[in-house]
Amino acid sequence: MEKQGQGQEGRRGECAETCFDLLLIEMIHLYGGRPTQGTTTTTTTTTTTTTNATEATPKANGGGVQERRPSGAQERGPGEAGAGPGGGPGDGLESMGFQVGCQLGERYSKSRASFDDTLDIVKFLCKDFWTEVFRKQVDNLKTNHRGVFVLYDSKFRWLRSASAGKMMGDNASAAAVGAGSGGQPGQGKTTVGDLLRFPCGLIRGVLFTLGIKAVVSADVASSLPACSFTVKIQQQAK
Amino acid sequence: MVCYNMYIFNRDGVCLHYQEWSRPKHVKDGAGTLVDDAKMMFGLLFSLKNVCTAIDPTREVKRPLGAPTPHGEGCSFRSFTTDCYKLHYLDSPSGIKIVLNTSTDLGNLEKHMWQIYSNLYCEYVVKNPLYTVGEPFECEQFVQNLNKLIKSLG
Amino acid sequence: MSSKGKVASSVAGERINSELFTLTYGALVRHLLLDLESPEEVNKQLDRMGQNIGVRLVDDFLAKTNTTRCRNFKEAVKTIADTGFKMFLGIDAKVTQIGDKECKMVLNDNPLIDFVELPEKLEPLSYCNLLCGVIRGALEQVSMKVEVLISKDPLKGDERFELHMKLLEYINEEYPFADD
Numbered sequence: 001m002e003k004q005g006q007g008q009e010g011r012r013g014e015c016a017e018t019c020f021d022l023l024l025i026e027m028i029h030l031y032g033g034r035p036t037q038g039t040t041t042t043t044t045t046t047t048t049t050t051t052n053a054t055e056a057t058p059k060a061n062g063g064g065v066q067e068r069r070p071s072g073a074q075e076r077g078p079g080e081a082g083a084g085p086g087g088g089p090g091d092g093l094e095s096m097g098f099q100v101g102c103q104l105g106e107r108y109s110k111s112r113a114s115f116d117d118t119l120d121i122v123k124f125l126c127k128d129f130w131t132e133v134f135r136k137q138v139d140n141l142k143t144n145h146r147g148v149f150v151l152y153d154s155k156f157r158w159l160r161s162a163s164a165g166k167m168m169g170d171n172a173s174a175a176a177v178g179a180g181s182g183g184q185p186g187q188g189k190t191t192v193g194d195l196l197r198f199p200c201g202l203i204r205g206v207l208f209t210l211g212i213k214a215v216v217s218a219d220v221a222s223s224l225p226a227c228s229f230t231v232k233i234q235q236q237a238k
Numbered sequence: 239m240v241c242y243n244m245y246i247f248n249r250d251g252v253c254l255h256y257q258e259w260s261r262p263k264h265v266k267d268g269a270g271t272l273v274d275d276a277k278m279m280f281g282l283l284f285s286l287k288n289v290c291t292a293i294d295p296t297r298e299v300k301r302p303l304g305a306p307t308p309h310g311e312g313c314s315f316r317s318f319t320t321d322c323y324k325l326h327y328l329d330s331p332s333g334i335k336i337v338l339n340t341s342t343d344l345g346n347l348e349k350h351m352w353q354i355y356s357n358l359y360c361e362y363v364v365k366n367p368l369y370t371v372g373e374p375f376e377c378e379q380f381v382q383n384l385n386k387l388i389k390s391l392g
Numbered sequence: 393m394s395s396k397g398k399v400a401s402s403v404a405g406e407r408i409n410s411e412l413f414t415l416t417y418g419a420l421v422r423h424l425l426l427d428l429e430s431p432e433e434v435n436k437q438l439d440r441m442g443q444n445i446g447v448r449l450v451d452d453f454l455a456k457t458n459t460t461r462c463r464n465f466k467e468a469v470k471t472i473a474d475t476g477f478k479m480f481l482g483i484d485a486k487v488t489q490i491g492d493k494e495c496k497m498v499l500n501d502n503p504l505i506d507f508v509e510l511p512e513k514l515e516p517l518s519y520c521n522l523l524c525g526v527i528r529g530a531l532e533q534v535s536m537k538v539e540v541l542i543s544k545d546p547l548k549g550d551e552r553f554e555l556h557m558k559l560l561e562y563i564n565e566e567y568p569f570a571d572d
Contacts, residue, residue: 013503015410016480018365018452023413023522025367025448026441027420092427096419103415133412161365163378195367224378251568277569284567311463312565331462332450332533333565356455364451371447 024158024198031092032194093197094204101205108132109210118233121210122149129206134158147233152226159225162195192220196227203229241388242323242339246359249333251280254363254374257381259388283327283335290315316348326351334359340391350387358383405456410482410503417504421519431517438518442525443532450530453479462534465559469495472527493559496543502553510547519547527557535563 108129115121126138130153140152196218204216213235220227246255253276269275291312314329319342326338328351336354338347362380363369369377424434453459457475462468469487477485481503489496504520518524524540531538537560544554 013410013501013506014407014482015413015503016482017406017408018449019480020408020413020416021365021367022445022448022452023416023420023441025365026444027416028367029370029444030437030441092423096416096423099419099422100412100415104412107411132409135406161362161379162367163362163380164368164376189370190368192368249565249568281567281569330451331454331459333535334451352458355451356458360451360455364448371444 021158021161027093027096027198028190028194031096032190032197091197093194094201097198097201097203098205098208099201101202101207102209103205104133104202105129105206105209115210118147118212119143121207121212122231124210125203125206126151133202149231149233150228151231152228154226156199156225156227158199159192159195159220159227162192162224164192164224192224193218196220200229203231207231239343239392240341241391242341244339244384245276245279245335245337247276247280247283247335247337248372249335250372251277252372252374253280254372255376255380257384279337280335283329283337286318287312287314287329316351317346328352328355330355344391347391350391353387354384358387405452407482410506414503414506417522418508421517425514425517431514435516435518435521438521439525439528442522442527443529444525445522446526446529446531447533449480449526450533453530454534462536464492465536465538466490466492466495468531468534468536469497469557473497488554495557497555497557498544499553499555502546505547505553508547515548518542518545520545520553523555527555532563535565537561537563 134157138151139154142150200216215232241259243258317326324342326347328336473485473487483501527540539558541556543556544550
């Protein structure tokens with residue numbers, strides 16, 4: 001359905017940020033607000049974006065992970081492969097994010113020289129990509145030097161208007177609402193975790209395009225709009 | 239100067255938000271409950287607008303008093319002052335109605351009312367992904383910024 | 393580009409590269425096609441989502457343009473064409489036909505369909521149906537019930553993107569509570 005970028009990016013129009021914000025809100029309302037995986041998850045604000053099922057069977061479809069430019073739209077990434085049977089409904093957001101991440105990663109990295117190593121790619125993510133999409137750099141990058149990176153953003157752009165509605169202040173809120181919505185898929189309340197599924201997928205998509213296979217999760221343990229993304233690298237870039 | 243309380247309604251009469259800074263006369267001694275209080279307030283706004291429209295000396299109104307008017311038509315009012323308090327009012331074309339009750343010494347707050355609508359309601363409620371349109375809200379960011387704005391009046 | 397257009401984009405608030413918006417919309421449509429049974433269902437879903445967006449968008453529009461009144465269909469249509477499209481999508485729109493209850497509007501560009509090509513089997517898909525919903529939802533908030541259709545679509549071989557709008561009725565403001 002989609003033409004890939006080659007020679008297409010000449011036109012760099014602008015639109016109001018509101019357009020994107022409101023589109024994302026609708027996507028979140030459509031695909032979020034449902035309990036993930038049907039498991040009795042106790043995490044309230046943490047979203048892990050790649051399903052267990054899919055991580056257990058990496059690359060069942062045999063695609064090359066090292067492939068430097070998977071054509072975003074056609075690529076069935078690890079997350080997407082499982083979005084059908086195994087994945088919970090909330091995975092829709094993650095996989096849409098993944099798709100967009102693949103496409104953007106390709107576009108934004110095209111103009112620059114190849115990357116030296118994984119750290120180089122993560123830095124690109126935190127600076128160039130973050131600035132392009134979230135209007136500022138990541139505030140803090142931590143790593144354990146064994147493939148886990150934590151990206152902390154004190155004012156995450158896509159959370160700037162978010163604040164809990166009726167359920168104020170306590171951590172229990174999200175869980176309580178999530179649990180309450182159990183019976184009616186699609187009717188549940190949106191939780192903070194839902195807001196971060198799309199960006200998690202986005203980040204995973206960018207990394208995937210640049211040759212890194214990773215699991216990305218997000219956390220807003222402190223207060224909005226601060227949040228952190230944890231990137232666990234599963235397969236390094238060559 | 240004192241700000242007493244604020245109501246935000248949508249066109250369906252749902253009280254989306256109520257906030258109180260000072261209410262010397264408790265709601266128990268008035269309408270009884272907050273729900274009835276809000277309903278009374280909405281009724282007042284609605285009827286007052288209709289009456290204002292009916293007696294408008296500048297434009298012809300073809301409807302009898304009380305007949306439904308299309309939204310956006312008719313005369314909206316911006317404030318009224320009683321012996322005891324002043325009511326500031328903003329009625330957006332989309333039917334969002336914001337009411338702020340203050341002491342009578344406050345001047346024209348139209349600009350501030352518009353700020354509450356455009357900078358606070360639109361930014362922190364309408365664009366809040368956790369907000370469901372048409373439901374009452376208690377958005378923290380909205381409340382914080384509203385309190386700031388109210389403080390700046392004094 | 394009209395000076396009015398420039399004014400519109402200057403009050404429009406933060407601008408972003410429309411690529412992110414376009415690609416995200418593409419991902420959504422693609423996902424809906426996988427999730428729902430038929431392209432017709434996707435059209436409906438896009439329309440519904442658009443309507444919800446319109447309901448929120450209208451407040452943003454009113455706030456940013458300092459609009460305190462919306463009088464009638466004709467005026468609303470002109471505002472959408474002159475200011476709305478420029479402000480939100482960064483494109484120019486022109487009203488080509490207008491009456492009290494009906495109008496046609498041509499967009500000189502449409503960022504939603506950048507990078508998009510529809511395969512034949514998706515012929516029934518109205519890719520930009522979201523737009524119809526947005527306009528309908530927004531106008532409904534300012535008391536006009538309208539019907540919006542895509543009358544010409546470059547994805548279906550037409551040269552321009554054209555919207556056809558029809559006013560169904562003005563909504564009256566009625567007292568929402570039963571008298572008690």
